[in-house]
Amino acid sequence: MATPSNTPSAPVAGRDVCVVGGGLAGITAALLLADAGARVTLVERRNELGGATYSFDHDGLVVDTGQHVFLRCYGRYRALLERLGSADLARIQPHFRVPVLSHGRAPHVLARTRGLPAPAHLLPALARYRLLDARERVRAIAAAGALRTVDPDDAANDERSFGEWLAEHGQGPRAVRRLWDLITVAALNTPAQHASLALAARVFRTGLLERAGAGDIGRPLVPLADLHGRPARRLLTRLGVRVATGRRAERIRPDVTGFRVVTGGSGGRTAQDEMLADAVVLAVPPRAAARLVPPAAGAARDDWHRLGSSPIVNVHLRYDSPVTRLPFAAAVESPAQWIFDRTPDSMPGEQYLVVSISAADDTIAAPAARLTAVCAEAVAGLLPAARSARLLDAFVTREPRATFRQAPGTRALRPGAATRIPGLVLAGAWTDTGWPDTMEGAVRSGHRAADVVLAHLASADRTLEGTR
Known part of the structure; x- marks a missing residue:
């Protein structure tokens, strides 16, 4: 993770930023803003950091x-x-290898061939995939080749169903169930029939078809709290970030000096508190973000519920x-x-x-x-x-x-980091990262949110200097 300069001369030195949400997006944004010299407060409603990974x-x-x-x-x-x-x-496996189980059969291992460049690294695996017949395997290889040409950043592809595209490329229901949905359901939390073609193309192209080692699978060896939340709290505290867990953001009110963030105990057990901030990062799920974003941020917040x-x-x-x-x-x-x-x-x-x-x-x-x-x-x-x-x-x-439901048409509903209120910034895997709702998407959104906040604070400093 790149670390901006943390010196007193940095434009954001001494500026107050409130990050609401202690998941991977909020942790990332808080780290980068602290690196840049901001005084950061991280508010998280749970008693531990980690968000959905707890x-x-x-x-x-x-x-x-x-x-x-x-x-x-x-x-x-x-x-x-x-x-x-x-x-x-x-731990990341040395090469992509997934045992595939089916009732009454010995496990079949779907693995890339080491030493072969992409996409040839998957050809032997597909050619030998015994859960499909010979004709289905040939068609699957052809479809994988065609999928490499689908642009995940093309808005038109987001409007289409991956299942529809697979059918057009000769993939029958059994091939979809036994091959394509192995990845689609796990990566997009929806079957191919209901998935965005653009997001499916991101998964298959980036993870499996463009670089031989890109799809090698990593998994935690410890509970997620030990992988994310606890080490994040230690590092943030060491960087001077105030970590306020067990606190729920109740309201965010813009004023002439920046923002007033009202928080209360997550269970309603403690009195409300109000903090002042020059900028706010909302790193929370879409429903919570829609509740907290003031109306001046624009009508787009009403669309976030449509993400489902x-x-x-x-x-x-x-x-x-x-x-x-x-x-x-x-x-x-x-x-x-x-x-x-x-x-x-x-x-x-x-x-x-x-x-x-x-x-x-x-x-x-x-x-x-x-x-x-x-x-x-x-x-x-x-x-x-x-x-x-x-x-x-x-x-x-x-x-x-x-x-969020990663269906056709969702790209248009996913907001960018910046809102119509300067200094109020969104983060989270549901925002428009171009990636599916994954841990990578969450971290990328945290990077983007920090960039937008830093640009806003630098611009505000330049405006202030110009009025002196």
Whole structure:
């Protein structure tokens, strides 16, 4: 992560900036603004930083709300981990390799061929993908080649469905289910049928088709709180940032001196407080942003609700004995879309698996008992050792608004960082980063927000100098 000059002569030295939201976007913006010499206050309604990437305790087991992986091409996100000093707490596989499970079959490994340049690095994998027949494989290779020519920044492509595009390029329903949706559902939290072609092209081109190593998968080795939130708090505090957790932003009011930010205890337990700021970064989800942005920011805020949301459900299964050696695996035509081994060192002889279900509109409200039974049965059908293991514990975590709904036409609804009120800036993976709603998108939005704030403060200084 690039660090601007932190010297008294910097234009923003001594200026007050309030960052609302302690997720990856807010953390990134706060770090960069502190680097530039601003006096930064970071307000977060939860008691810990991390935003959507947080952890909690369940009967002595540290549980992440969601299973977050990243790709080698997530350059800004990986730079943030380096800055936080937690890069060693995540591991990137040496080459893209995904075991694909299906009921009653041995795992099929979908992997890139080392030593071959893109896109040839994926040709052997597609040519041997036994979950498709020979004709489907040939058509899949042709479609992958055609996808390299789809411009993810073309607004017309955002208006189209990825599923429609796949059908035009010879991909039948089975090929979509068994191949394309393996990636689309996990990356965009929606199936190809309902996904923006532009966002799908960003995922496949950037992650898989343009550089051989770009799609290598990284995963945390520790709970997300230890990867993001706690190291971020330590670093921000060391840089002089005031970190106010357990505080909820209630109102933001522009005035002649800048902004008045009114906060209160997140549970309504403490009195309201008011702080003055020369600029404000709103790094919160679209619903919260629409509530906080003053009307003078423009009618566009009314469109943010139209982004909608897509849920993710995670089913947590704890077995009395190991049932797989795979660190993670995808599954086709199964309720268990992705399975992650999250067994901590403190659980010898047992295994803790998490089944992650994206695009979970049909299951988000299902009773926990039904979800755990369905997923335990699905895992037993995919991993034979699970049939003889005893299930010690099973529970469900739900993320009703895990991402915005990354459907055709959403690019026009995603706002840029700047609002119509100078100094009031937006951040978050839902803003117009050109990327899907991912950790990389969140960090990129934090960079952009910091750039806009710094430009605003520098401009305000020049205007002030001109009036003297």
